[in-house]
Amino acid sequence: MVDELSVKESAVKEKRIWVRVNRVCNNGCLFCLDSDIHDGFMESREAVEEKIRRGREEGGERLILSGGEASLHPDFVHFIEFGRAQGYRWIQTITNGRMYAYRKFADRVVAAGLNETTFSMHGHHADLHDRLVGVPGAFKQAFAGLQNLVGRIVVNIDVVLNQLNIPHLHDILEFYMAMGIHEFDLLHMVPFGRAWRENRELLFFDPVEMMPHLSLAFELRHRPGIYMWTNRLPAPFLEGNEDLIQDPHKLHDEVRGRREMFEEWRDLGTEPVCQGDRCGYCPMEGFCGSLRKTLADLKGTSCDSVTCDADHLAFLDLYLPRLKAAGGGVSFVSSSPEDTLCYVGQFPERISTSTLVTANPAAVLQQSDAGGFAQWVIDSLEGASPEVVAAFCRRGGEVTLPFENGIDDFLSRVPASLREQVTVRAVPRLFVSDSRRLDPPLSVGLLATVGEVVGMPICLSGKPTPEEREVRVDLRLMNEEGKLDLALFTDWFVLQEYRVKSLRCASCAGSPRCEGLHINAVRNYGLGVLVPFEED
Numbered sequence: 001m002v003d004e005l006s007v008k009e010s011a012v013k014e015k016r017i018w019v020r021v022n023r024v025c026n027n028g029c030l031f032c033l034d035s036d037i038h039d040g041f042m043e044s045r046e047a048v049e050e051k052i053r054r055g056r057e058e059g060g061e062r063l064i065l066s067g068g069e070a071s072l073h074p075d076f077v078h079f080i081e082f083g084r085a086q087g088y089r090w091i092q093t094i095t096n097g098r099m100y101a102y103r104k105f106a107d108r109v110v111a112a113g114l115n116e117t118t119f120s121m122h123g124h125h126a127d128l129h130d131r132l133v134g135v136p137g138a139f140k141q142a143f144a145g146l147q148n149l150v151g152r153i154v155v156n157i158d159v160v161l162n163q164l165n166i167p168h169l170h171d172i173l174e175f176y177m178a179m180g181i182h183e184f185d186l187l188h189m190v191p192f193g194r195a196w197r198e199n200r201e202l203l204f205f206d207p208v209e210m211m212p213h214l215s216l217a218f219e220l221r222h223r224p225g226i227y228m229w230t231n232r233l234p235a236p237f238l239e240g241n242e243d244l245i246q247d248p249h250k251l252h253d254e255v256r257g258r259r260e261m262f263e264e265w266r267d268l269g270t271e272p273v274c275q276g277d278r279c280g281y282c283p284m285e286g287f288c289g290s291l292r293k294t295l296a297d298l299k300g301t302s303c304d305s306v307t308c309d310a311d312h313l314a315f316l317d318l319y320l321p322r323l324k325a326a327g328g329g330v331s332f333v334s335s336s337p338e339d340t341l342c343y344v345g346q347f348p349e350r351i352s353t354s355t356l357v358t359a360n361p362a363a364v365l366q367q368s369d370a371g372g373f374a375q376w377v378i379d380s381l382e383g384a385s386p387e388v389v390a391a392f393c394r395r396g397g398e399v400t401l402p403f404e405n406g407i408d409d410f411l412s413r414v415p416a417s418l419r420e421q422v423t424v425r426a427v428p429r430l431f432v433s434d435s436r437r438l439d440p441p442l443s444v445g446l447l448a449t450v451g452e453v454v455g456m457p458i459c460l461s462g463k464p465t466p467e468e469r470e471v472r473v474d475l476r477l478m479n480e481e482g483k484l485d486l487a488l489f490t491d492w493f494v495l496q497e498y499r500v501k502s503l504r505c506a507s508c509a510g511s512p513r514c515e516g517l518h519i520n521a522v523r524n525y526g527l528g529v530l531v532p533f534e535e536d
């Protein structure tokens with residue numbers, strides 16, 4: 001399991017260069033996202049070469065040739081050779097598979113150096129597949145294409161999950177496994193293009209109804225040598241199969257794919273045209289909600305809290321008047337004693353309440369008389385001391401401790417009478433491997449004795465989640481122009497706000513006030529730890 005996890009995490013970290021070579025396709029999939037832009041356009045040979053070259057210069061290791069249907073480009077084989085000559089480690093294409101029915105064509109791409117072909121196969125017989133891709137005979141051709149490539153290069157299968165094929169998913173996967181295919185990516189439909197415009201009733205499905213079929217198919221991943229991935233599939237659909245939850249960093253691809261839309265929203269205030277009914281079916285719903293709030297907070301006239309680090313002090317002055325208007329405070333994030341001294345010395349007299357986030361509580365304690373910080377957030381127990389925490393609490397301060405291995409022992413060494421001043425914060429982790437390494441078992445007895453627990457649903461902490469301050473600004477997310485940097489914001493969203501619940505949470509009395517558990521904690525603990533409760 002650990003090996004499979006590291007394979008998946010290193011795949012996420014690999015730099016991939018996607019090059020779209022045309023906007024042409026000879027299928028007409030009922031769920032096609034790009035049907036609106038398929039206008040027959042073929043990129044010129046020179047333009048594609050330039051993109052391939054630039055991608056490599058930017059450190060690309062894997063080149064992915066896509067379309068439309070990339071194999072229809074007259075220079076497709078040349079692009080493989082060109083990518084190989086540029087030094088890409090791996091060259092992959094995504095295909096409907098029909099061109100590969102021609103043995104000579106299949107031979108040419110193999111000889112040119114293609115490493116991997118991902119076939120989009122949505123059924124295991126012609127009736128189902130041809131109906132979904134809108135072309136009679138497509139299955140027969142794609143199947144012949146598979147036969148021409150399996151065993152010669154890496155071949156894997158994408159299946160777009162929908163109401164018509166999920167009931168057959170187990171059989172579909174079995175069918176292709178019998179052909180010698182070992183890797184499958186199960187794609188969730190998104191509410192765009194033809195899927196939403198023409199076929200939403202036919203294709204979109206009720207996850208609760210489809211769950212038995214999905215669970216049966218997911219079981220196949222336990223067969224030796226089988227790799228199964230999911231793409232955009234919402235985490236609640238994967239209860240009991242949390243190892244299949246897609247790495248949340250893939251969100252970067254979604255944001256890059258709609259970059260113009262998000263930049264217009266940020267710069268001009270133009271709300272996305274897709275906003276509306278479809279948001280409830282869209283995997284970006286949480287992201288867009290968070291972005292909407294963040295953009296509003298940045299433009300607001302007052303501000304309750306600003307987070308800043310040493311690199312973004314220049315922007316802080318812009319927000320001080322708003323902070324003062326709201327009686328808000330600054331969180332300084334620092335990992336060095338030098339920065340700590342700087343903040344403690346400079347800022348407290350300019351704002352009313354300050355929080356210091358630091359890995360070095362001892363250095364903070366030494367400065368506490370001069371600094372006047374009221375709240376300390378300790379971001380790692382490593383190097384922290386219960387005695388220092390207790391001393392600070394005796395002075396009336398409030399301390400936030402991370403929920404990580406050793407927290408129970410740490411708390412037991414802080415006198416019970418002071419623990420009311422302690423908040424324990426569930427730490428969102430960047431990767432699931434971090435959660436597995438650092439997060440303690442969920443049954444931590446002493447949590448009940450602290451003042452507050454944040455970042456953890458009430459069904460786990462036994463304590464209601466405290467209301468957070470309304471308007472908050474994180475200056476660390478600004479680019480050099482002082483605008484919200486979309487890539488940094490995406491990282492921030494993944495780390496701070498990407499929370500999920502179980503489908504079962506619909507019956508929980510706490511649900512309206514609950515944001516669920518962080519995505520990587522869910523991937524570690526499983527959704528099964530969440531226990532809906534009745535109003536009490």
Ligand code: SF4
Binds near residue numbers: 288
């Ligand atoms: S969630 Fe965002 S991207 Fe998705 S449909 Fe709504 S506005 Fe568009």
Ligand code: SF4
Binds near residue numbers: 458501502505508517
């Ligand atoms: S809504 Fe779900 S996660 Fe939240 S408290 Fe209820 S069971 Fe727990």
